[in-house]
Amino acid sequence: MEMMIVLLIFASFSGILGQTDMACKSFIFSKNYNFPAELTYEGGRGQLSKFTVCLRSCTNMTESVMFSMLSGHRFDYFFIILGGGPDTNTGLIWVKGQRVDINFPPEDTRTRSICLSWDSPNAELVLWVNGKIIEKKEFEKRGFTTIDPRIFIGPGQIFLGGKPMLDVGELTDVHVWDRVLNHQEVKDYCNKKGNVGNIINWRALKYDDVGADFIIGPFHCKS
Template identity: 30%
Template sequence: MRFEPILVGLCSMQMARYIVWFVIITGCIAQEDMDRKVFLFPKETATSYITLKPEQSEPLKKFTVCLQSYTQLTREHSLFSMANSGTESDNTFLIYLKPPNYCMVYINQEEIRFRIDSEVLELKHTCASWDSDTGVVQLWINGKAYPRRVSNKGFTILAPYSIILGQEQDSYGGGFDAKQSFVGEISDVHMWDYVLTFEDINNVLSNVKNGNVVSWKSLWYESKGEVFVQPKLQCTSWGYSTRQYYPCS
């Protein structure tokens, strides 16, 4: 009987070791309200990225993705990369910038190239939508709609799919190239399983509309490599001709 406390203590220590190893092996998976926070990607790398865990994993026939980015990059880089586990899975959906004047949206490997306004060292709010029923692809940057295009009418994005920030996937969940990586800040990432209206886009810009597939205010994500969660230092009022910055509180 006198040995029971010792045995209990040993068991507790062993369990603690298992818990520590479980945390190390599984990595950093979290659900967090990211309002007024950013993901900071500090340097060019092929090993640092964020994997988003969607609220649902159903096949997609239409969707909208919105996010805010802030970077000094003058080379091309990925903003939002989605791949599924099927054949030729990379570029299932991709938002890819070639500064200063081009934004590419990829649907099922097909590139749709938009010529955009040049904005150097400015916060950029980007939304892209696609509707399988019509094939219409639409791009909004800082509240401005660019001419609509058509791609992959009738196509369906099958589940499961991998959603990554900070890298461009050349295979499902991998195949990264440091020269395509994002360096800077990304925030306010939302995704919906429908196409947003003009009024919806304005509500997103006003931070009053949250995604139902991915929501920045209830974000499930896994962090790999060197990515930091930091407070957002400046907010902005999105206007059609002028923009004002103010401290985030």
Template identity: 30%
Template sequence: MLIWLMLWISGVWGETDMKDKLFAFPKESSTSYVWLLPEYLGPFSEATVCMRFHSNLTREYSLFSLATWRKENAFLLHYYPGKRNQFLLSVDNQDHFYDLQGNNFTEWTSICATWNSSTLVLWIDGTKYTKNGKWDDVNITAEPLIRIGEKPYIYGGNFNDSFVGEITDLNMWNKTLTDENIMDYFAADEMSGNIINWNALYYVTSQDVSIKPYVDPYPCIPV
């Protein structure tokens, strides 16, 4: 808890209902990011993160980073654009690459990543990418630091691969969501994480990050 006390002292602390709001990252920066403070510090033997975002970046960037003092990439979502067009899901410092199918993240995109000891699944706008295997002792046991906007290469240290764009509806659970749960998220149903809850978000902002209204680009129209 000492780490979170230091963040509270050094940053702008808030607990906010972020429904219909977003974080905007307007430009490349080594100092603009958001710490997300979990409601529960673990340990985690499985987890799910869902979020919506868009970006015009043509270089690689990180969307979500959970680091511990033991593991730099305890849970990382990272994108490689262009001809490579790969998404990296790193869990417990083990990298897993997914070849994507013609994605264009310049439009609003919904993404979920979920993992346990036997399955890692990446969902992008309803398309499912699965890797099966056996990962012994996949567990986040040390105190997590969760950040969006930039990826810490060492625990609390240097930063790179900054994100430029907008992020909203970010939730995290300490369980593997079912396919039905994830499709509900894509359909914009009200789903709140028990680790990170977008509708009751604890966060610390740094430098050039702003909160703006979010307007659903694909609203459901009553019949």
């Protein structure tokens, strides 16, 4: 875990800020990828007591990809979406040092829509896959909040202290809200007709290119 934080801090010292409409595009990661990309937003959000993140990934990826949120140097939330081989339908979520193992539906289509919501006052986490709840967990109420979060996406192996050995895959349509989406809003996202995130908006994405080996290209979920 310490290695993960060091990598993220190091990655923050270099990079070029870019902004683009990423509609129908994706971050395509490769085996030479070095650091996660930081998704940026205007100003601080203060104490973020609720949030929802939605994204799409491929079920045929050869290695894991991750989404993470940190407050300063403190590790807060991340989830890893595993790819091909025996790990196709498994993943994990890490919430303030507590691990939650998850199993994705075996009938997944090639493109997987994932939404993860966190409600701090109720200490409740909900994971949606393709518009259906597959995990709902309540934690001990300890006033979980995230302060001015830094948001990263990239290969999961980087966060586990390793380096991808194979091509990784693609992530697209990443949005983050400062509230918990309701059931209909999650379904709308899965059907590609929902509103856009007010913290991270894929249609006006700002990101820090830290010199890692990834490209931006059309999302086609290739093998």
